Amino acid sequence: MTTRFAIAARAALLASSLLILGTTAAHARDAAALRDQALTGDTVAWDLVEGLTTEVGPRPAASEAEARARDWSAAKLKALGFANVRIETYTMPAWVRGEEKASVIAPFVQPLVVAALGNSGATPEDGITAEIVFFPTFADLQKAPAGSLKGKIAFVTHAMKPTQDGSGYGAFGLARFQGPGVAAEKGALAILIKSIGTDNHRMPHTGTIGWPKGVTPIPAGALSVPDADNLERMVKRGKPVSIHLILTPKRLENQPGGNVIAEVPGSDPKAGIILLAAHLDSWDLGTGAIDDGAGVAIISAAAQRFLGTEKPRHTIRLLLAGAEEVGGNGSDAYHAAHKGEKHALVMESDFGADRIWRIDTKGYEKDQATRTALAAALAPLGVVPGSNPASGGADVEKFVEDGVPVIDLQQDGTRYFDLHHTADDTLDKIDLAQLRQNVASWVAVLGVVADAP
Amino acid sequence: MTTRFAIAARAALLASSLLILGTTAAHARDAAALRDQALTGDTVAWDLVEGLTTEVGPRPAASEAEARARDWSAAKLKALGFANVRIETYTMPAWVRGEEKASVIAPFVQPLVVAALGNSGATPEDGITAEIVFFPTFADLQKAPAGSLKGKIAFVTHAMKPTQDGSGYGAFGLARFQGPGVAAEKGALAILIKSIGTDNHRMPHTGTIGWPKGVTPIPAGALSVPDADNLERMVKRGKPVSIHLILTPKRLENQPGGNVIAEVPGSDPKAGIILLAAHLDSWDLGTGAIDDGAGVAIISAAAQRFLGTEKPRHTIRLLLAGAEEVGGNGSDAYHAAHKGEKHALVMESDFGADRIWRIDTKGYEKDQATRTALAAALAPLGVVPGSNPASGGADVEKFVEDGVPVIDLQQDGTRYFDLHHTADDTLDKIDLAQLRQNVASWVAVLGVVADAP
Numbered sequence: 001m002t003t004r005f006a007i008a009a010r011a012a013l014l015a016s017s018l019l020i021l022g023t024t025a026a027h028a029r030d031a032a033a034l035r036d037q038a039l040t041g042d043t044v045a046w047d048l049v050e051g052l053t054t055e056v057g058p059r060p061a062a063s064e065a066e067a068r069a070r071d072w073s074a075a076k077l078k079a080l081g082f083a084n085v086r087i088e089t090y091t092m093p094a095w096v097r098g099e100e101k102a103s104v105i106a107p108f109v110q111p112l113v114v115a116a117l118g119n120s121g122a123t124p125e126d127g128i129t130a131e132i133v134f135f136p137t138f139a140d141l142q143k144a145p146a147g148s149l150k151g152k153i154a155f156v157t158h159a160m161k162p163t164q165d166g167s168g169y170g171a172f173g174l175a176r177f178q179g180p181g182v183a184a185e186k187g188a189l190a191i192l193i194k195s196i197g198t199d200n201h202r203m204p205h206t207g208t209i210g211w212p213k214g215v216t217p218i219p220a221g222a223l224s225v226p227d228a229d230n231l232e233r234m235v236k237r238g239k240p241v242s243i244h245l246i247l248t249p250k251r252l253e254n255q256p257g258g259n260v261i262a263e264v265p266g267s268d269p270k271a272g273i274i275l276l277a278a279h280l281d282s283w284d285l286g287t288g289a290i291d292d293g294a295g296v297a298i299i300s301a302a303a304q305r306f307l308g309t310e311k312p313r314h315t316i317r318l319l320l321a322g323a324e325e326v327g328g329n330g331s332d333a334y335h336a337a338h339k340g341e342k343h344a345l346v347m348e349s350d351f352g353a354d355r356i357w358r359i360d361t362k363g364y365e366k367d368q369a370t371r372t373a374l375a376a377a378l379a380p381l382g383v384v385p386g387s388n389p390a391s392g393g394a395d396v397e398k399f400v401e402d403g404v405p406v407i408d409l410q411q412d413g414t415r416y417f418d419l420h421h422t423a424d425d426t427l428d429k430i431d432l433a434q435l436r437q438n439v440a441s442w443v444a445v446l447g448v449v450a451d452a453p
Numbered sequence: 454m455t456t457r458f459a460i461a462a463r464a465a466l467l468a469s470s471l472l473i474l475g476t477t478a479a480h481a482r483d484a485a486a487l488r489d490q491a492l493t494g495d496t497v498a499w500d501l502v503e504g505l506t507t508e509v510g511p512r513p514a515a516s517e518a519e520a521r522a523r524d525w526s527a528a529k530l531k532a533l534g535f536a537n538v539r540i541e542t543y544t545m546p547a548w549v550r551g552e553e554k555a556s557v558i559a560p561f562v563q564p565l566v567v568a569a570l571g572n573s574g575a576t577p578e579d580g581i582t583a584e585i586v587f588f589p590t591f592a593d594l595q596k597a598p599a600g601s602l603k604g605k606i607a608f609v610t611h612a613m614k615p616t617q618d619g620s621g622y623g624a625f626g627l628a629r630f631q632g633p634g635v636a637a638e639k640g641a642l643a644i645l646i647k648s649i650g651t652d653n654h655r656m657p658h659t660g661t662i663g664w665p666k667g668v669t670p671i672p673a674g675a676l677s678v679p680d681a682d683n684l685e686r687m688v689k690r691g692k693p694v695s696i697h698l699i700l701t702p703k704r705l706e707n708q709p710g711g712n713v714i715a716e717v718p719g720s721d722p723k724a725g726i727i728l729l730a731a732h733l734d735s736w737d738l739g740t741g742a743i744d745d746g747a748g749v750a751i752i753s754a755a756a757q758r759f760l761g762t763e764k765p766r767h768t769i770r771l772l773l774a775g776a777e778e779v780g781g782n783g784s785d786a787y788h789a790a791h792k793g794e795k796h797a798l799v800m801e802s803d804f805g806a807d808r809i810w811r812i813d814t815k816g817y818e819k820d821q822a823t824r825t826a827l828a829a830a831l832a833p834l835g836v837v838p839g840s841n842p843a844s845g846g847a848d849v850e851k852f853v854e855d856g857v858p859v860i861d862l863q864q865d866g867t868r869y870f871d872l873h874h875t876a877d878d879t880l881d882k883i884d885l886a887q888l889r890q891n892v893a894s895w896v897a898v899l900g901v902v903a904d905a906p
Contacts, residue, residue, distance in 0.1 A: 050686070053683070054561065054683055054686045054687060054690075055561045055687075055690075056561070056563070057561070057562075057563030057564070057683075058563060058564070065562070065563075068562075108507065108508045108509070108510070109510075109518070109521075110509070110510030110511060110518075110740070111510070111511070113876060200879075200881045200882070201654055201656070201877055202656065202739075202875075202876035202877050202879065203654070203655065225881075226877075226879040226880070226881050229880075229881060230506070230507055230510075230740070230879070230880070233503070233507045234507060234508075237507075237508075286655070287563070287683070422655075423566060423655035424654055424655050424679075426653075426655065426679040426683070427679070427682075427683070428653045428678075428679050428682060429653070
């Protein structure tokens with residue numbers, strides 16, 4: 001504990017000295033006013049996420065609803081005064097949910113709440129019936145002998161708990177990312193996982209599967225957490241447990257997808273673009289409020305505050321990417337089309353709408369002045385400097401790989417995985433005060449970096 | 454506030470004097486030990502509700518699952534040592550949920566989460582499409598002119614909030630109990646209500662409808678709270694809102710239903726029966742953990758503690774009633790068959806598994822000694838004497854009408870209507886410590902009344 005306290009004390013000292021430094025720079029003073037206006041009275045972000053969830057709703061990748069969301073967003077961004085608003089299209093396969101039903105048929109009889117995982121294979125229309133093989137963890141599934149799941153349904157649980165930084169997702173999410181592929185390779189007829197989530201509602205968490213090359217997708221579903229726990233109780237009574245499962249999703253080739261782009265034009269064409277990314281697509285079960293209507297709203301509202309001021313040195317560009325949820329076809333298309341343009345900085349908002357609690361950076365290791373100014377601008381919002389390098393997110397990762405500097409404004413993820421990829425991802429889960437603190441944090445960062453040399 | 458404080462002070466004074474009195478009676482001393490054992494270590498209640506939700510699950514009135522629940526419960530009660538365990542059957546109509554889908558088709562397009570209300574009429578298989586007419590409250594629906602809803606779908610919301618005593622249900626529940634009948638009488642094609650609930654999950658709350666005599670049931674559904682709020686936001690944008698609705702429930706005549714009866718035999722056949730009631734049926738969406746697996750578990754576990762002791766003077770009889778959710782066919786059948794037997798006291802547990810916070814009585818107005826002893830026995834559990842007469846519940850109401858004394862152990866209902874009649878009514882919502890406090894409270898009351906003259 002001593003070491004931790006020493007680090008915290010050093011950080012506090014640093015922050016207080018930085019605050020003085022930050023308030024002496026001319027552009028930081030402007031940004032402080034913009035930041036504080038956003039914190040107390042921003043209406044742009046709420047109006048955007050309220051509108052997107054009410055007037056469009058769910059917007060699965062490459063669907064007709066995602067196309068409506070592009071038109072809707074482009075019209076809103078134009079009305080807000082953004083320049084160079086445009087839709088850039090591409091084609092991609094779409095995965096479309098079908099019927100989904102699961103029920104235990106022995107030794108007890110009762111229905112289970114299930115949702116197909118993205119890119120799941122399909123059962124016949126009248127379903128399959130098979131005995132389950134229970135794995136308490138993904139590691140246990142990995143250890144199953146080759147061929148041992150032939151004719152069976154694998155059932156994998158986990159013990160994911162909420163964490164502020166969301167690190168539980170990477171660790172426990174393997175049951176979803178890789179579990180179906182591993183089960184298929186071992187001969188399983190299908191796989192059911194306990195939802196990768198931290199709630200106790202009858203809300204399955206969907207999400208995409210990464211199938212290994214050459215593996216034919218099997219039906220793969222998520223049970224809600226209470227259903228998985230109930231099934232586990234049945235298993236522990238010691239008799240074979242059999243399930244009837246219907247999942248009939250479809251894959252459609254060559255569907256239209258696209259990104260929405262908008263800009264706050266900069267004064268120096270050679271300065272490079274500051275790219276702010278969020279994604280416009282959502283899963284089909286909810287209305288995509290926290291994932292990622294909030295991100296769309298936060299970056300748009302923050303950038304919009306710079307439209308009414310003197311031109312920033314850098315162009316601030318919004319990327320509302322398509323198809324993030326199913327593999328990033330939108331951000332790949334953006335990178336392919338725009339990697340030749342100079343990008344000075346990339347940032348992404350895609351972790352809900354709860355408060356920013358930490359800032360991480362990468363590419364500013366030798367630029368103490370900027371790190372100092374960032375910490376100072378964010379300190380009034382309760383944001384602390386982190387000690388990990390920023391990594392960006394799915395929609396900017398190719399630029400991060402290219403070596404472009406990146407700043408992460410880390411959102412509080414404590415309740416994020418209660419809602420993530422469920423029907424419960426709806427507007428009412430967004431807290432206005434925390435949404436505004438997000439906008440204010442982005443404004444604070446832009447205030448430091450938008451005019452930087 | 455002065456009056457309230459004075460009453461509270463008087464009650465506290467009374468409770469402290471009663472405590473001394475209560476601990477001097479021989480049977481109260483026995484009961485105190487039984488009560489305290491239940492509070493710290495009861496396993497019977499948890500095992501019953503865990504077993505019922507895991508091995509049976511949802512058990513709609515007059516279904517095959519309700520029959521399985523009767524057999525399951527009778528076997529468990531026999532194994533626990535109860536006497537005269539038996540199933541008493543009757544026949545009744547059953548209402549069976551069908552397909553259910555709702556979506557907004559104009560001015561915006563998105564799906565809504567809906568569940569048919571119990572006794573709802575059916576749409577054609579391909580559904581109906583109509584414009585909605587919005588009513589912010591049930592009273593507004595009542596004011597609509599005769600015939601004004603012809604060809605329309607009524608949409609009724611409310612502003613129900615959690616209350617400890619559950620009183621919001623009676624007030625706001627009218628939209629469900631009576632709303633469909635009122636809408637049908639005014640010519641509506643169908644009705645959608647905001648769920649009678651206090652949560653913000655995509656979980657419609659079902660529940661039964663009381664159709665007026667002569668009114669033909671129309672399709673009637675509950676939207677989840679977030680869906681109703683989303684629909685209301687659409688309405689408030691000012692353009693006509695149209696909905697496509699599919700609800701295809703069925704009614705089956707002459708289905709088998711039944712009650713389970715079990716007893717702790719008393720020593721004095723003339724003393725009259727103490728009847729403890731809960732209901733074995735549940736709605737179909739959840740697994741019936743809080744409604745009313747918990748009640749079944751609480752009364753069974755409390756009565757079971759008297760099996761190992763000297764015979765109580767009164768016979769303690771358990772009634773696990775069928776079909777409470779759809780009108781009380783089980784309790785009606787019990788009353789018809791057993792009203793000729795002397796019932797000395799009736800009690801019911803049907804409000805979840807959260808802690809008992811208050812005791813109300815009726816029929817003890819001239820019996821200060823018993824009221825004193827009850828308050829004393831419950832005080833260590835944090836239970837306060839209430840100032841309202843007890844009213845019992847649906848499964849004992851005919852005996853209350855007959856003038857049989859009744860005691861209500863009031864459960865904390867603050868979160869009850871987050872879960873009530875939804876898919877979320879599952880085992881994980883039950884808190885073991887609070888469940889045990891319920892059992893201990895019932896033991897405390899039985900300790901006072903079981904040997905009473």
